[in-house]
Amino acid sequence: MxxxxxxxxxxxxxxxxxxxxxxxxxxxxxxxxxxxxxxxxxxxxxxxxxxxxxxxxxxxxxxxxxxxxxxxxxxxxxxxxxxxxxxxxxxxxxxxxxxxxxxxxxxxxxxxxxxxxxxxxxxxxxxGKIEIPPVIAAVSENSAAAEAGLQAGDRIVSVDGRPLNSFDELSDVVLPNPGGKLTLGVKRNGRDLNFDFTIPTIVERDRFGNEFRIGRLGVASGPGEVVPVGPFEAVGLATVKTVDIMKMMVNGIGQIITGRRPVDELGGxxxxxxxxxxxxxxxxxxxxxxxxxxxxxxxxxxxxxxxxxxxxxxxxxxxxxxxxxxxxxxxxxxxxxxxxxxxxxxxxxxxxxxxxxxxxxxx
Structure with a gap:
């Protein structure tokens, strides 16, 4: 195989x-x-x-x-x-x-x-594409999010000052940045709140035994909605995703150089x-x-x-x-x-x- x-x-x-x-x-x-x-x-x-x-x-x-x-x-x-x-x-x-x-x-x-x-x-x-509102549906016990005071029903409106439009955008920031610093802007009952985090590092294993070091705050989203897309939007989404993957690769190399990730994650x-x-x-x-x-x-x-x-x-x-x-x-x-x-x-x-x-x- x-x-x-x-x-x-x-x-x-x-x-x-x-x-x-x-x-x-x-x-x-x-x-x-x-x-x-x-x-x-x-x-x-x-x-x-x-x-x-x-x-x-x-x-x-x-x-x-x-x-x-x-x-x-x-x-x-x-x-x-x-x-x-x-x-x-x-x-x-x-x-x-x-x-x-x-x-x-x-x-x-x-x-x-x-x-x-x-x-x-x-x-x-x-x-199609999945649209998931950036609203927290659940907070895991003893997680970084729970310790910081995030609650179910909070709407995340920004990450490090940048507007947030979907829950997937939060995942794209958190997952590849274990050990990184993060500030979430949250709207709760009409109030604007800020929460500062050091993203915890979690080691996960897939069904093949491969280890992956990821960041995780401990928040979950609600169900998303599958939305059909046309050809031009599909190309636009694919181009943005390709650029995001490139940024993730650059970020990963930077983390290895600075010691935030072990060198054994390099592969040939x-x-x-x-x-x-x-x-x-x-x-x-x-x-x-x-x-x-x-x-x-x-x-x-x-x-x-x-x-x-x-x-x-x-x-x-x-x-x-x-x-x-x-x-x-x-x-x-x-x-x-x-x-x-x-x-x-x-x-x-x-x-x-x-x-x-x-x-x-x-x-």
Whole structure:
């Protein structure tokens, strides 16, 4: 189940990421020498009329697109490129204006964002949205909410000074911020009250034994109402949800750096495989929702300004736009070597984390 789930999630998402690069590059007239589904030895393939080799490779862990002239990690012109005839040179990646190269590079991550928006919008269209008024229906005994004096019937009107329109918005603030500070504005019998909290940390386990550290105040809402949505509203809701998930990822990394969350919450390929298999066992809806989350994660990681990632290329393009000239080739090569070393170190660290978290070790 782990292997099947992993291949069904990561393979298509990485391939579509590369397809985003390819389509925007083709739109700007850049020739692609190769487009591979998977890595390593070619198993089967064909060459189209544009000279692109489409191939299926041995390791089904994603894919890549190789643009003409893009022959080194820093995407800098090589001697071979400089020797090309002008007609061929115009079809290569290095010959394109800076803004076109930036759009080609950015197309991969934004394809992953688009995939997530499409999935989340489809769910909103199919199932509607749930509207839950921000009114407390019950308060758990001995909870932070009970100790602070919150009562059933209180209407929460603001969180840290920001207006609150639904109970879900409160959950989006509390759940991912265990140990954080929070001020709730409450309306009770016509009076305006404020309650300050340090959000308690709760460790929960799902049916698979996975531990999750979440924040919980100890308040419950009343029943919500399912409201149908149209296509435009569904896309808007999906876009907002995608942005919220991105913010949650940034917040989570910040909590790990500051020590509010343990580093063992960082995961790599093994943990993705584990979660993929678990979600696949729960049914297609849970699995597709998980795929949307992984797609956002891929986009977020690739946009980090680390050399060797898409975000690293975009950072160099931004520097070039500001300086009015490219960063030196030697400097870029050293930056990409450093970035690659950082990525390999991080991959080793999260893989060790993954192995240690396997049931055979945790038991």
């Amino acid at each position: 782990w292997i099947i789930g992993f291949l069904l999630v990561l393979g298509p998402l990485v391939t579509l990421h590369e397809l985003g690069h390819y389509l925007v590059g083709r739109f700007f007239g850049v020739k692609a020498d190769a487009f591979s589904v998977g890595f390593g030895k070619e198993l089967a393939g064909f060459t189209d009329k544009r000279g692109t080799r489409w191939k299926l490779s041995a390791l089904p862990l994603g894919g890549y697109v190789q643009f003409a002239g893009d022959m080194n990690p820093a995407s800098q012109p090589s001697e071979e490129w400089l020797a090309l005839p002008e007609e061929e040179k115009r079809k290569t990646f290095p010959s394109k204006p800076l803004w076109q190269k930036a759009l080609i590079v950015a197309a991969g991550p934004f394809t992953n964002f688009a995939i997530a928006v499409v999935i989340l919008a489809a769910f909103s269209l199919a199932y 390929p093994l943990k993705i495989a584990k979660f993929s298999g678990e979600q696949l066992s729960l049914g297609w809806r849970e699995f597709v929702s998980f795929a949307a989350l992984v797609s956002i994660n891929l986009a977020f990681i690739n946009l980090l300004p680390i050399p060797a990632l898409d975000g690293g290329h975009l950072a160099f393009y931004a520097a070039e736009a500001i300086r009015r000239k490219p960063v030196g080739q030697r400097s870029q090569e050293w930056a990409f070597r450093t970035g690659m070393a950082l990525l390999l170190t991080l991959m080793l660290f999260v893989t060790i984390n993954d192995v240690i978290s396997l049931p055979i070790f945790s038991s």
